[in-house]
Amino acid sequence: xxxxxxxxxxxxxxxxxxxxATACTADGPAPRPAPVDPDDAxxxxxxxxxxxxxxxxxxxxxxxxxxxxxxxxxxxxxxEHLGALLGPPASASPSPSPTAxxxxxxxxxxxxxxxxxxxxxxxxxxxxxxxxxCLTASRALAPVLASLSASELSHPVALT
Amino acid sequence: xxEVDLLAGLLEAAHAAVYGYGVxxxxxxxxxxxxxxxxxxxxxxxxxxxxxxxxxxxxxPEPGLPxxxxxxxxxxxxxALAVQLEEGMGLRWRDLVGGTDDTQLRRLGVSGLQxxxxxxxxxxxxxxxxxxxxxxxxxx
Numbered sequence: 225x226x227x228x229x230x231x232x233x234x235x236x237x238x239x240x241x242x243x244x245a246t247a248c249t250a251d252g253p254a255p256r257p258a259p260v261d262p263d264d265a266x267x268x269x270x271x272x273x274x275x276x277x278x279x280x281x282x283x284x285x286x287x288x289x290x291x292x293x294x295x296x297x298x299x300x301x302x303x304e305h306l307g308a309l310l311g312p313p314a315s316a317s318p319s320p321s322p323t324a325x326x327x328x329x330x331x332x333x334x335x336x337x338x339x340x341x342x343x344x345x346x347x348x349x350x351x352x353x354x355x356x357x358c359l360t361a362s363r364a365l366a367p368v369l370a371s372l373s374a375s376e377l378s379h380p381v382a383l384t
Numbered sequence: 385x386x387e388v389d390l391l392a393g394l395l396e397a398a399h400a401a402v403y404g405y406g407v408x409x410x411x412x413x414x415x416x417x418x419x420x421x422x423x424x425x426x427x428x429x430x431x432x433x434x435x436x437x438x439x440x441x442x443x444x445p446e447p448g449l450p451x452x453x454x455x456x457x458x459x460x461x462x463x464a465l466a467v468q469l470e471e472g473m474g475l476r477w478r479d480l481v482g483g484t485d486d487t488q489l490r491r492l493g494v495s496g497l498q499x500x501x502x503x504x505x506x507x508x509x510x511x512x513x514x515x516x517x518x519x520x521x522x523x524x
Binding site for chain 1: 495
């Protein structure tokens, strides 16, 4: 009988062949994804925090230029932080930052005290985030994040 | 460097800081002396905490020396010494962060570095010269 309800001859033959093919693939040199350095994500997150701080300082400097003598040295340290995380910038100076032209999401501060308080809050938030990431970073990156954290948390001394 | 070596180095520096603050505080005016006294208390607590960390690792903490070579003639030198003591501790706290994978010790190192950076900035501001803060506390 040519019509059989069971498996066809082709299917029976193909079964082991497929298994064999699968086994060959598993044993062979499968393409592997490039190893991911867990520090990369931490480094990127820290760099983004520094860019956000640079934007905060630029926004306050634009709205309250009288604060420049106090703010410019601290802003410069955030630019140094970015360099410590990413290496020296391609251009001579990271100022102005590429995103400096983005308008601030919040209205400009009404007075110096409000402006400084806003920066103090931003510094503390960034300092605490750097410290949290420091706990899971490699031994090479952890001290960098620790220094950045300590620097941010010391900045309120210069701002108030 | 082992964790015990790092902690022992920190303890040695903490002994020196406690002694140094005891000396420099006497050269400061009353409001500033109160700031120094608060720093003295923190360093003493850190010193005791470091000794406990060493004991927990089976190491005998070294006692402080009877005296340290600190000469402070006036308030300016007192402030300079305070900055120096904080920066010295900062270097060692940062070394601890990079010398351990233990989360608890990492946390200790980061908070130690944060504290020294804030106090160093406070003292620099009182000296009235140069930048108040630095970009990378705990580095040369």
